Amino acid sequence: MNKREFLKTSAIGALGIILAPSLLRASLKGERLRTAHIGVGNMGAADLQAISSHASVDVVALCDVDARNLSAAHQLHPKARVFSDYRVMMKELGHEIDAVIVSTPDHTHAPASMLAMQMNKAVYCQKPLTHYVSESREMNKLATEKALVTQMGIQVHSFYDYKLATLLIQSGIIGKVHTVHAWSPKNHGYDGPPPQGEDPIPAYLDWNLWAGTSQKRPYKEGMYHPGTWRKLMDYGCGTLGDMGVHIFDTPYNALQLDVPRTITNECRPANGFGFPEHNKVTYEFPRTKYTAKTLKWIWYDGQGAPALNEDLMLPGMDTQANKKQQNTAADSAGKVSLDPMIAGEHELPEQGAMFVGSKGRLLLPHFMQLPKKIVKGKYVDISEEIAKLTKEHNLGEPIRDYDTEGAKHYHEFVDACLGKAKCSASFDYASRLTETILLGTIAGRFPGETLHWDAENAKFKEEKANKFLTGDYRVF
Numbered sequence: 001m002n003k004r005e006f007l008k009t010s011a012i013g014a015l016g017i018i019l020a021p022s023l024l025r026a027s028l029k030g031e032r033l034r035t036a037h038i039g040v041g042n043m044g045a046a047d048l049q050a051i052s053s054h055a056s057v058d059v060v061a062l063c064d065v066d067a068r069n070l071s072a073a074h075q076l077h078p079k080a081r082v083f084s085d086y087r088v089m090m091k092e093l094g095h096e097i098d099a100v101i102v103s104t105p106d107h108t109h110a111p112a113s114m115l116a117m118q119m120n121k122a123v124y125c126q127k128p129l130t131h132y133v134s135e136s137r138e139m140n141k142l143a144t145e146k147a148l149v150t151q152m153g154i155q156v157h158s159f160y161d162y163k164l165a166t167l168l169i170q171s172g173i174i175g176k177v178h179t180v181h182a183w184s185p186k187n188h189g190y191d192g193p194p195p196q197g198e199d200p201i202p203a204y205l206d207w208n209l210w211a212g213t214s215q216k217r218p219y220k221e222g223m224y225h226p227g228t229w230r231k232l233m234d235y236g237c238g239t240l241g242d243m244g245v246h247i248f249d250t251p252y253n254a255l256q257l258d259v260p261r262t263i264t265n266e267c268r269p270a271n272g273f274g275f276p277e278h279n280k281v282t283y284e285f286p287r288t289k290y291t292a293k294t295l296k297w298i299w300y301d302g303q304g305a306p307a308l309n310e311d312l313m314l315p316g317m318d319t320q321a322n323k324k325q326q327n328t329a330a331d332s333a334g335k336v337s338l339d340p341m342i343a344g345e346h347e348l349p350e351q352g353a354m355f356v357g358s359k360g361r362l363l364l365p366h367f368m369q370l371p372k373k374i375v376k377g378k379y380v381d382i383s384e385e386i387a388k389l390t391k392e393h394n395l396g397e398p399i400r401d402y403d404t405e406g407a408k409h410y411h412e413f414v415d416a417c418l419g420k421a422k423c424s425a426s427f428d429y430a431s432r433l434t435e436t437i438l439l440g441t442i443a444g445r446f447p448g449e450t451l452h453w454d455a456e457n458a459k460f461k462e463e464k465a466n467k468f469l470t471g472d473y474r475v476f
Helices: 003-009 022-027 043-052 067-076 086-096 106-118 133-146 160-170 207-211 238-254 319-331 383-392 407-417 427-443
Strands: 033-038 057-063 081-083 099-102 122-126 150-153 177-184 262-266 279-286 291-301 352-357 360-365 372-375 378-380 450-454
Touching: 033 043, 033 086, 043 057, 043 067, 043 099, 043 122, 043 407, 057 067, 057 086, 081 086, 086 106, 099 106, 099 407, 106 122, 106 133, 122 407, 122 427, 133 427, 150 407, 150 427, 160 238, 160 360, 160 383, 177 238, 238 279, 238 291, 238 352, 238 427, 262 427, 279 427, 427 450
Parallel strands: 033 057, 033 099, 057 081, 099 122, 122 150, 177 291
Antiparallel strands: 177 352, 262 279, 262 450, 279 291, 352 360, 360 372, 372 378
8 A cells, every 4th residue: 555545544534534625723923832743752752742742732642553552652741631542542533633753763753754645734753864765755745735844853953062063064174075974883784584483472562563554463562562663674774774873963963965876785685574784884875065076975874983094093093992992882882871971082983974085084973072183093172163153143052961952852842833043954854864774674675685766756766676665555
């Protein structure tokens, strides 16, 4: 079933919802915003906390397929109505909702968000925006046509250090950028075989609703829900779709990139079930005003990432000691605290990006650390440039506390719904960033082959790859 047919037979069509423009009340400046939350466990719980911390928000509905998550959220918001099926929630409460927050596994991002947008609701959707490239384009098209307030959940997009790095790059501090390296040692891949057999479905979990429009596999304890789904092609987008979105965001935004021309993923052969545990994805982008004639972008993930090369060497770096430090950090990937992991001046940060330009390099750790400029093997003091840009653009002071800084991105969305701000990661931007990410995961199905992307027609030159741009929606 395609997406259009799904929407026709979902709550909008089959249940007879009237598409009343309820979002219009949010344009009445100064009023309150009524929110509904789809997915309230794990990251969804964090999203709920951050959105509801805004003084003008009323949480009116909570939805989750896991009764444990729903119960915990309901204790915090006892006045909210609770649901296990987002379609039923939208049918029964659509007229009482202004904005919908989608914090589900990746495969449900588009179905839930599209349904909300069809009903003229503002949408905050966690990253990556979608599971398929076709969905990203459809979501952006619908949001644009309806002039809806939208925001993708890339919280660090609104952090001081990332705003600063964007301004530094655009000021020409390292000249035209010709290469970007980005990395994370996290492993949201799975090189093993599909699980055999089936386990009893827990009473607290609606397995059919969890699978949603994607393939419904036999339930296996600890294999899919709550966390392992990121590793699997049916439901997640791998490490690239998790940490890649965060770490790509600032270079992508700073260089004002669109989608790439070519993509190559060096990884193990595709197994049709899990994403590779190690990826090295090379993109080539066309020129922008901030880049050289072409821009090469290299992404590394998995234990031990990144592979060291000349572009990544830091002043005074002990290559052997640094490699040992990287491997130690990679062993604990997945258990990383939200507290910033301060790297030494001679050690690469565990996760981050390196801009390479005609006048030097700029290192941007992930996250909550100032960018550092390197020229001819030495660090260069850029404190004056930082002070100047901070003052000119009213960036304030850097905050090294995630709980304080983290709410900014969410509150920007709420304020935009109330007509008091503008979203910085709307679906117009988020759809292009997500498309870029997803093209890298598709390239992982053809390891070592260079795929050529026709952005205008939204298809690969290599026909065999085009079938992975979309997927059939299961009726559930």
